[in-house]
Amino acid sequence: MTSIQQRIDQVRQQIHAAETCYQRAPGSVALLAVSKTWPLEDILAAARAGQACFGENYVQEAVAKIDACPIELEWHFVGHIQSNKSRDIASRFDWVHSIDRLKLARRLSEQRPDPLAPLNICLQVNISGEASKSGLRPDEVLTLAGPISELPRLRLRGLMAIPAPMADFAGQRAMFRQVRELQDRLIAQGLALDTLSMGMSDDLEAAIAEGATLVRIGTAIFGARDYAKIQRGA
Numbered sequence: 001m002t003s004i005q006q007r008i009d010q011v012r013q014q015i016h017a018a019e020t021c022y023q024r025a026p027g028s029v030a031l032l033a034v035s036k037t038w039p040l041e042d043i044l045a046a047a048r049a050g051q052a053c054f055g056e057n058y059v060q061e062a063v064a065k066i067d068a069c070p071i072e073l074e075w076h077f078v079g080h081i082q083s084n085k086s087r088d089i090a091s092r093f094d095w096v097h098s099i100d101r102l103k104l105a106r107r108l109s110e111q112r113p114d115p116l117a118p119l120n121i122c123l124q125v126n127i128s129g130e131a132s133k134s135g136l137r138p139d140e141v142l143t144l145a146g147p148i149s150e151l152p153r154l155r156l157r158g159l160m161a162i163p164a165p166m167a168d169f170a171g172q173r174a175m176f177r178q179v180r181e182l183q184d185r186l187i188a189q190g191l192a193l194d195t196l197s198m199g200m201s202d203d204l205e206a207a208i209a210e211g212a213t214l215v216r217i218g219t220a221i222f223g224a225r226d227y228a229k230i231q232r233g234a
C-alpha cells in the first residue's frame with residue numbers, strides 16, 4: 001500500500017469518526033482530494049484507493065492533468081477564477097466551488113458546452129470578512145443566489161467557504177455555523193441546495209460538526225505542498 005492510500009484511509013476514518021461523533025448520517029460527508037501541485041501519478045495512486053473526486057486550483061496545471069488522465073474522474077475547480085480562463089473551466093470541470101461574482105456565473109453558463117450536463121456550482125462566501133480573501137459577502141450571497149440559480153447551464157448546489165485559520169475548535173465551529181445558517185436562509189427562500197463545501201485538513205471535524213457535506217482535503221492526503229512545483233503548462 002502506498003502512503004497516499006494509507007493517508008486516504010486515515011482521512012476516511014477521520015470523516016467517519018466525526019460523522020458518528022456529531023450525529024451525522026454515515027456517508028453524508030464526501031471527500032474531495034485537493035491535488036493542486038501534485039502530479040498525475042499521485043492522483044492515480046489516490047484513485048487506486050477508490051478516490052474519484054479531485055480538486056484543482058490552477059487552470060493550466062489542471063487541464064494538463066485532466067488531458068493526460070487515462071481514467072474517468074470527477075474534477076472540481078476550487079481556486080480563484082480569472083475571467084479569461086473561464087472557458088477552460090466551463091468545458092473541463094464537473095464542479096466549480098469558487099463562484100464569487102454574477103458576471104462570472106453568466107459567463108460559465110454561456111460557455112458550458114451543450115453536450116455536457118449543467119455545471120455544478122457553489123457560491124464562495126467570505127465569512128471571516130477579510131478584505132484580502134475572495135468570496136461574496138453574506139448579503140451578496142442572499143441577493144445573487146436567486147439570479148444565479150436561474151442560469152440555464154449551471155446548477156447551484158450550495159455554498160463554499162474557507163474561513164481564516166483558527167486554532168481553537170469552538171472558533172472554527174462558530175465560523176462554519178454562520179455558513180450553514182446562510183445556507184439555511186437560502187433554502188428557506190426556496191432554493192434546493194444540497195452541498196456545504198467546507199473543512200480542510202486542519203478543521204474538517206469542526207466543519208462536519210456544523211453540517212459540511214463535502215470536505216476539501218489536500219495536505220492530509222498528499223503531504224505538504226511545494227508551490228514551486230505547480231505544473232503551469234504551456
Ligand SMILES: *Cc1c(COP(=O)(O)O)cnc(C)c1O
Nearest residue numbers: 034078200201216217218219220
Ligand atoms: C488547497 C486547498 C484546499 C486543501 O487544503 P489543505 O489544508 O491542504 O487540506 C482546500 N480548499 C481549497 C479552496 C484549497 O485551495
